[in-house]
Amino acid sequence: MKDKITKISLWLMVAMFLLAYPKLFGMYYVNLFVTFMVFAVFSLSFNMLLGFTGLLSFGHAIFFGISGYGTALALRHIEGIPLFPAIGLGVLAAVILAVVLCPVVVRVTGTAFAMVHLAFGQLMYVLALKLRNITGGEDGIGNFPIPNVSLFGLFSFPLKNNPVNFYYFALVILGICTWLMWFFTKTPFGQIQVGIRDNTKRIDYLGFKVPESKSVIYVTSAFFAGVAGSIYGLFHNLVSADGSLNVLVSFTAITATLIGGIGSFFGPIWGTAIFQILEELTIRFTEQVELVTGIIMIIVIMYAPRGFTGFLATLKLKWQLSRAKRRG
Amino acid sequence: MYILETKDLNHDFSGLKVLFGVNLQVKHGERHAIIGPNGAGKTTLFNCITGTYKPSSGKVLFKGMDITGRTPHELTRMGIGRSFQITTIFMNLTVFQNVRLAVLSKRGIRFNLFRFVDKMKDITEETEEILRRVNLIEERDFPASALSYGKTRALEVALAFATDPELVLLDEFTAGMSRDETHAAVELVRKLTEGKTAVLIEHDMDVVFSLADRITVLHYGRIIASGTPEEVRSNQDVKDAYLGDLEV
Secondary structure, eight states, X not given: OHHHHHHHHHHHHHHHHHHHHHHHSOHHHHHXXXXXXXXXXXXXXXXXXXXXXXXXXXXXHHHHHHHHHHHHHHHHHSTTOOHHHHHHHHHHHHHHHHHHHHHHHTTOOHHHHHHHHHHHHHHHHHHHHHOHHHHOGGGOEESOOOOOEESTTSOEEOOTTOHHHHHHHHHHHHHHHHHHHHHHHHSXXXXXXXXXXXXXXXXXXXXXXXXXXXXXXXXXXXHHHHHHHHHHHHHHTEEOIIIIISHHHHHHHHHHHHHHXXXXXXXXXXXXXXXXXXXXXXXXXXXXXXXXXXXXXHHHHHHOTTHHHHHHHHHHHHHHHHHHHHHO | XXXXXXXXXXXXXXXEEEEEEEOOXXXXXXXEEEEOOTTSSHHHHHHHHTTSSOOSEEEEEETTEEOTTOOHHHHHHHTEEEEOSSOOXXXXXXXXXXXXXXXXXXXXOOSOOSSOGGGOHHHHHHHHHHHHHTTOGGGTTSBXXXXXXXXXXXXXXXXXXXXXXSEEEEEOTTTTOOHHHHHHHXXXXXXXXXXXXXXXXXXXXHHHHHHOSEEEEEETTEEEEEEOHXXXXXXXXXXXXXXXXXXX
């Protein structure tokens, strides 16, 4: 009971902080936080595959990117389309891509899975550059109209050129996504998911269909990556091959997940935050941000292979042990 | 009428023949041991029956139904359980979570994304019931990787039984166990196989003769004898090939 009260008050404090954030910090940090939320959700969707199913993808950006393009194209070409259907079309594009890919990818694991995704990722990237009349080539699609947020005419507020509104909008959408992904891991199916990670053979011999189960996970992961990608495109009012389909986008999720901690659900969120803070600090001294993140990466892999959350867990354990020792 | 039957089962690994026309017959409700020297094809036979391999030729019948080449998950749903010689459990999950997965499968809960699994009381109760039966209740919240060797083998066997199969195939469930552990495991299997049919691969002759109702001897991919323990023990071919002068 006491635990529950502490928990609830803690969450209330977090919620209050998030609500007051735009008032407390300037515009610059509001935008920074939106970027953080987008990549946190993207990394969480990536960790659904890596941390919870044991599948390392080198091309998770394909879902992030295609959804961004889908939303941008819908807003550019469909006259008067409301915001949510436009996001929906983008996410649908990501889901369809996942459905098309999954007969192949659910039957491979390990290196093959990673490489197939690297190949698809590069293919999508080159296609986005080459199909100029659809994607705008290197320039991407920019300055497309962004409708007001409205739900059944209950309320309506503008997003375009209004970072504070966009902050609240992204907070709600991405917050819901985070909760849904967390809930996913707590369902019976979430148990089957970690079962596949630990021992695919035993899952098969327990009577579960492995390829079908993996497909559901894969498409769900693509869905959430798609939501993140769509919001990202809206946020910048621009989608481009380099911004959303580049292999570096895929690697952002990988590094954030590794640094935050593969084994934990919240690891990728910590990882994304750590990365952004590092980038903010580094950029004051040098342009070579990758140099610093690379070094951090090496340190984490060598000394804290379970990432930041794993490191915290170890510290907690040590503290408990030493306290137990002192008490005898 | 046999619960499990193989008809003229052959298997080869790209040229290397391992099974030569095996006709195995397992009666309803018996504990049937398969013995034979290393490399006799015992595990390959299991793999052909439970869908790990598709046999090169021949048929596998379960309750008279042709199940040749069916996949493992189909066979599990039909009521065939299996344990492995190499422990095949979920190392990063707790003992409870391991068994709960089997209970979920048995209840047909496969794509449920709408409930907290921890709040499904009936599932939790049934899982704990199974843990009590296999004496793992005290290790309920241990990660499987933290169990002693004997306990991981018990969990392996528990997973084979937790889907409540009619027929269980146990591949050397005592492999690598100490005397005491073996004794406990034999008693466990005796208890769990009550009312079920079991096929066991076993090297330990004490285990075989204390558990098995009937024995089949496999020698270089061929069945050389099959019958009650007394019949097999007195069979001259078996003595020559396998048991030798062993006083059993």
